[in-house]
Amino acid sequence: MAEETQSKAPETGAAPAASQQGGPGGSERGPRPGGRPGAGGPGGRGKFFRRKKVCKFCTEKIDAIPYRDVRLLQGFVAERGKIVPRRLTGVCTTHQRRLTRAIKQARNIALLPFATKH
């Protein structure tokens, strides 16, 4: 269990899906106006906000997340049907909450599965 938490810690620093040299390397080398994604994201200004991933909904100015839009929702659902946590997708809190609501509504109307077996 200790190993798990240790291996998770460096991951939360940088987006694991995107290619990176590791958290610290990315924040030094990346554009220091990481305040740019900050403006798009939750408006965080701290130097420790080295999250390069920006909230897709904030940048593209998508207002509504309808439960009917299965293709949009499927991007945030894992293979087994679980909802992907926002530290992996980079979504901001408000949109993650709306997204979760939409996914659960879609699950109820059989547009998305509750759980799939491998």
Place this chain on the structure above:
Amino acid sequence: MSRVYEVMFIVRPDVVDEELDKLIAGFESTVTTGGGVVKSTEKMGRRKLAYLVRKFADGNYVLLTIEADGALVAELERRLRVSEPVIKFITVRTDEEEKRIAKIKAIRATKKKVSAEVAPAAPAPVAAPVAPAVEAAPAVEAAEPAQASA
């Protein structure tokens, strides 16, 4: 004050088209006789279900957008529940959401107009004290470059 709802329901795949139309017409008449307005009806066609519902693997999706009050929606849901060909339904209230979206769009429209006015005058007073007329947009723009340089 009528509320806007979206009702989506799934009809079992082995009903004929005419029966499906009759069914939908029946629900629409329930709405209209109860004092509501059917804004739109959309037959989304046959789709594969994400999981088995009553042993069916696919179904006919129908989307109804209605304007009604709560009691009428309860009545409609009761009918959907009782109706045999309908295997699943969900009702979502959408008027608050629409209001919020409209508000955001309105704010965005005013912001755009403001920045369009400021654009011709922008080059000269970059660092100089901002014109009192418009405070919001230049303040935001000034804050960003200041932040980036700091």
